[in-house]
Amino acid sequence: MSQSPHMSLAEAIAAGVNDNSVNDANERLRASIGKVVCVGRNYAAHAEELGNEVPKAPILFMKPASSVVSIHHGVVRPNPSLYGETHYEAELCVQLAADLSAATIEEAKQAIGGVTLGLDLTLRELQTELKEKGHPWERAKCFDGACVLGDWLDPQAFGDFKNVHYQLNINNELKQDGDSALMLFPVYELLVNISHAFSLQAGDVIMTGTPSGVGILQAGDQLTLALGAHEWHAEVK
Numbered sequence: 734m735s736q737s738p739h740m741s742l743a744e745a746i747a748a749g750v751n752d753n754s755v756n757d758a759n760e761r762l763r764a765s766i767g768k769v770v771c772v773g774r775n776y777a778a779h780a781e782e783l784g785n786e787v788p789k790a791p792i793l794f795m796k797p798a799s800s801v802v803s804i805h806h807g808v809v810r811p812n813p814s815l816y817g818e819t820h821y822e823a824e825l826c827v828q829l830a831a832d833l834s835a836a837t838i839e840e841a842k843q844a845i846g847g848v849t850l851g852l853d854l855t856l857r858e859l860q861t862e863l864k865e866k867g868h869p870w871e872r873a874k875c876f877d878g879a880c881v882l883g884d885w886l887d888p889q890a891f892g893d894f895k896n897v898h899y900q901l902n903i904n905n906e907l908k909q910d911g912d913s914a915l916m917l918f919p920v921y922e923l924l925v926n927i928s929h930a931f932s933l934q935a936g937d938v939i940m941t942g943t944p945s946g947v948g949i950l951q952a953g954d955q956l957t958l959a960l961g962a963h964e965w966h967a968e969v970k
């Protein structure tokens with residue numbers, strides 16, 4: 734954000750990212766969601782591509798329910814001339830159907846009520862500037878539309894979540910190839926770990942981290958998210 738075509742961080746913060754373009758249609762989806770807990774650097778290759786250390790414990794941050802949009806309503810970037818690049822991060826997501834507090838593996842397993850793919854949208858230049866200053870990331874991760882979710886699928890189809898394959902294609906080019914076998918912290922272990930840090934509630938969503946291949950979204954990009962036999966399509970506005 735310090736680069737000259739963009740606002741300074743102070744100017745961007747003063748102006749605010751939200752422009753009300755992604756609201757009413759998503760209210761029903763958001764109503765079922767409490768909080769969205771995100772996992773940073775859950776794949777070694779992604780940690781390395783951003784020049785980050787591989788963590789010894791899950792790195793957690795959150796997005797509010799207000800940031801959630803259905804992929805059927807498209808993917809909207811904050812104005813890049815004001816806020817810099819928006820990066821995509823395709824992630825395997827689970828929604829809880831039961832509360833979890835200091836949970837066991839078995840409780841975590843029973844609590845998963847839905848599975849889908851999501852995009853953790855990130856204002857990367859703003860995030861980098863905030864990180865350099867030691868500030869929290871919310872301004873780069875929590876704007877309306879920053880959590881794009883597909884439809885919820887039955888968790889029974891995913892076994893123990895140890896071998897789930899998913900992909901993000903942009904304009905028919907493979908950008909991210911996800912395999913849950915490569916997660917540093919697998920799904921059940923993540924839920925257990927998070928539930929020992931703070932309680933999870935029915936409706937909460939966990940974005941389990943992105944594989945390598947993150948990059949910039951451009952207007953008009955045609956996105957295809959694929960999870961097993963399921964595909965979701967969206968155009969970037």
Ligand code: ZN
Nearest residue numbers: 822853942943
């Ligand atoms: Zn992410």
